[in-house]
Amino acid sequence: MSSETRQMPKQNASPAVKVEVKSVKSENKAQVDDEDSEDDKPLNFRLKGAANNAKKEVGGPSHVKKEDSDDDDDLPLASRMSAKPNHSSEKKPLASKLQQNGSSTSNANKMKTPVVPNKRPMEKTTKVVSSSFKKANMKNAKQMKNSKFIKSTKVTPGSTDGQRKWTTLVHNGVIFPPPYQPHGIKILYKGKPVDLTPEQEEVATMFAVMKDTDYMQKPKFLDNFWNDWRRILGRNHVIQKLDDCDFSPIYDWHQQEKEKKKQMSTEVGNFRVEPPGLFRGRGEHPKMGKLKRRIRPRDITINIGKDAPVPECPIAGESWKEIKHDNTVTWLAFWNDPINPKEFKYVFLAASSSLKGQSDKEKYEKARMLKDYIHNIRAAYTRDFNSKDIVKQQIAVATYLIDKLALRAGNEKDGEEEADTVGCCTLKVSNVECIPPNMIKFDFLGKDSIRYENTVEVELPVFKAIGKFQAGKGENDLLFDELDTSKLNAHLKELMPGLTAKVFRTYNASITLDQQLYEETEDGDVAEKVVVYQKANKQVAIICNHQRTVSKTHDSQMLRLTERIETAKQELKELKVDLERAKKGKSPLKGADGKQKRNLSPEAIAKKIASANQKIEKYEMDMTTKEDLKTVALGTSKINYLDPRITVAWCKRHEVPIEKIFNKSLLAKFAWAMDVEPQFRF
DNA sequence: AAATTCACTTAGGATATGCCCC
């Protein structure tokens, strides 16, 4: 079932398209690929679930890393946690067995095709193919839902071929949410049922179903919603005030529907263009609650290969806005965001596509390149801490913060239209506090309105410079008034080709993982090694400030664990008594529940004692980990910041099955990294 | 050179899935 492994474009926009990566042309052909050979026979391998293609033979010496970091410039400066000095240069020699995880349980059907063979870093042409929309092939509803997706793409990595991103692109367009089905449930206005048109009812329903979200407490949300809904109700409608509306009939109906849906498991859930709804911005977003209108075919621009059939518009009587054949971009379709019409929503290829894989790899290669430059870069900005040129000085301090704290660049935002958040270049005077002699306290809302709160020791010249940048300004003024991200990045480009602010985050994250794994991994069982990995992962998450909100059920879950520990301890106590009695040939005492227990041999009781002890240990461990990670999100760095080759190489060296670290999606996304040599260093 | 547009990566929360423990 669902062996059709097509991945959704996870990222942006509509998931309308699932993509299946089929084959790369001839992974073992020796010849250096010539750009455009059109003869790539679709090998028609399906990318099955996991990417277990760590094939030794194919892998080859993909590249030789020469540096062996003997100067500690390679240390991540970023260290909110006490970074230990490292002695990284010692490369332990490595293990032996290329861990071939194929045999492991979860990947029953192994995948046959590497997406991008690593052997040659610059594979030119990749074929992306998926089956087309053939009813005949659809065995069940599950498969059915993938009815629209990419058919075929040849991907040509941008880096090797100027602008061009692909040579042929075939797909089936996007899927729209079904039209609104009125339910006829009436809301109450001043206690009386009100008739609504289907359109009015649709929007009322969007609101009703959000009853138990925090948005209902936000005046801005209510206000924006009321504004938009009122327009649809019309001026002279009976409904004149949101406060007098009682949406609970619709809410209750919706809850029931949800129940029903649960029962009917196989109903198709198609991939769709974003359905209409109420905008849910993060943080104090000025537009929260606004109606996000329905997207129609005439909103959508399709990008497709010149030779490919233009997908049929799925809604009768309507048509696409435009058809393009632009092979310098990777999107398959886009529409304007109805909330902010200047912005676009795109349909992209899935993370598991070779095209994404290629650019992912390039991202990490760039970050690795920073290793060779970082020493000089640090020396340069350290010099400029004292520069008389204020622009230079601000660039120096900003770069230092980005390097040391892994801050984001901080592009300007549109104040009226967006939540008030900042990054490095947009820090305000009020976001930093100088604490003599040389501590700086940061407190600001970053991306997604996640709070960054951190007090760090900085070099004295930095401390002084920040004080100077603050002097004579208001709380709300920019700390780096002479700076913006384009100036900063223009400067960084002079130091290293392609260097921009965000590369530091990738660099810091990945090098931290690499070092932690080298330093901390000891002999032991797999579980212990996985803990080492998670610890390193956590350290990275903290550096990058990847947070999550404490789950609603956290407390009750902790309580449950405490109870289990108590129960187990009680049981343990009884077992110990029983053991002594059993040794003397006496039968066990009654348990706490008052029941008589069976007679057991001392050995049997001893065994039970051991298992009770283990259970307690496990629960206690679970509690510690849970509490420890309740606000830390490990996934974000794994997906976006940690070079998967570090992980794969470590798994090979330490014989940890890769599935212990990467789930199915990650395995597919990181197919390009699977054949890395065990001694790979970031 | 500033503003705007465009294309892409990065992000946390919601929801679905599936597995483990009683």
Place this chain on the structure above:
DNA sequence: GGGGCATATCCTAAGTGAATTT
């Protein structure tokens, strides 16, 4: 074997940064 949970996947918002326009 069914409910509670952890985890995976879905969803789409919110960033970065280059290119283009003014």
